[in-house]
Amino acid sequence: MLPALLFGQSERGTISGLVKDPSGAVVANAKVTVTNTATNSVVVVTTSQTGDYSALSLQAGNYTVRVEASGFKAMVIANISLNASTDVRADANLEVGSTTTAVEVQASALQLSTENSKASVAITNKTGRRTSLVVSGTLRSPFDLASLTPEAKNLGGDNGFMLGGGQAASYGTNLDGVSANTTRALSKSWVATNSPSVEAITEFTVDTNGFKAEFSHAGGGVMNFVSKSGHQRVSRLGLRVSPQQRAGRQQLLQQPRRHRHPCL
Numbered sequence: 001m002l003p004a005l006l007f008g009q010s011e012r013g014t015i016s017g018l019v020k021d022p023s024g025a026v027v028a029n030a031k032v033t034v035t036n037t038a039t040n041s042v043v044v045v046t047t048s049q050t051g052d053y054s055a056l057s058l059q060a061g062n063y064t065v066r067v068e069a070s071g072f073k074a075m076v077i078a079n080i081s082l083n084a085s086t087d088v089r090a091d092a093n094l095e096v097g098s099t100t101t102a103v104e105v106q107a108s109a110l111q112l113s114t115e116n117s118k119a120s121v122a123i124t125n126k127t128g129r130r131t132s133l134v135v136s137g138t139l140r141s142p143f144d145l146a147s148l149t150p151e152a153k154n155l156g157g158d159n160g161f162m163l164g165g166g167q168a169a170s171y172g173t174n175l176d177g178v179s180a181n182t183t184r185a186l187s188k189s190w191v192a193t194n195s196p197s198v199e200a201i202t203e204f205t206v207d208t209n210g211f212k213a214e215f216s217h218a219g220g221g222v223m224n225f226v227s228k229s230g231h232q233r234v235s236r237l238g239l240r241v242s243p244q245q246r247a248g249r250q251q252l253l254q255q256p257r258r259h260r261h262p263c264l
Helices: 125-129 142-146 190-195 245-254
Strands: 012-018 031-036 042-046 052-058 061-068 074-082 087-089 102-106 119-124 152-154 162-163 172-177 203-208 221-228
Touching: 012 061, 012 074, 012 102, 012 152, 042 052, 074 087, 142 162, 142 190, 142 203, 142 221, 162 221
Parallel strands: 012 087, 074 102, 172 221
Antiparallel strands: 012 052, 031 042, 031 061, 061 074, 119 203, 152 162, 203 221
């Protein structure tokens, strides 16, 4: 009996590919180095006898893949964008030459996933910064951004949000691989409370129609939130409050306080 490494539901992604030589034959035992360009974290794997490799459980972000094999030039695939809970392919066709010479290629801007049939839309923090701080009179939440995706629909009310044609309030939500669902029938207000603010999210994906079996408890679709983590650059965030928002806040502070019984 050999122990196996099992991954539960997760927001992590996978970069996999096939390594070939100029004749089209697969290259076994090639060294593949996968580097996160934001954190410089490195994952090193080796191609199998069939030339395949897979780097598992990777954080969402931009990556560079370097493939090295004896008798071939090293190949570097740059600008690989990996979204939350997605699989990306990065195949390499090596050229004969010295291993000290590297050939660099840019990853395709449109990466077609052939690993599964799910429909996935990624919402990054750049989109969040371009949206209004207040939506419909309340502070914005991830649901306001998720509503921008084509598979989302909002019927109104606290339990009227649905994904992928599923029943309202039957979707699934995860924060860094941990379920953010509640016992309140997935009310938007309660899920938004369990999820971080838009400013604290690196990105999140809305997956529908063919998402992984690990999210089988969800109906219609699942939202995977990824919180911000450290990286090499110093980041700053500023929020501008308009005069109208400032006036509304002052009116709220000037309202008489209601005294409640301590047992209520």
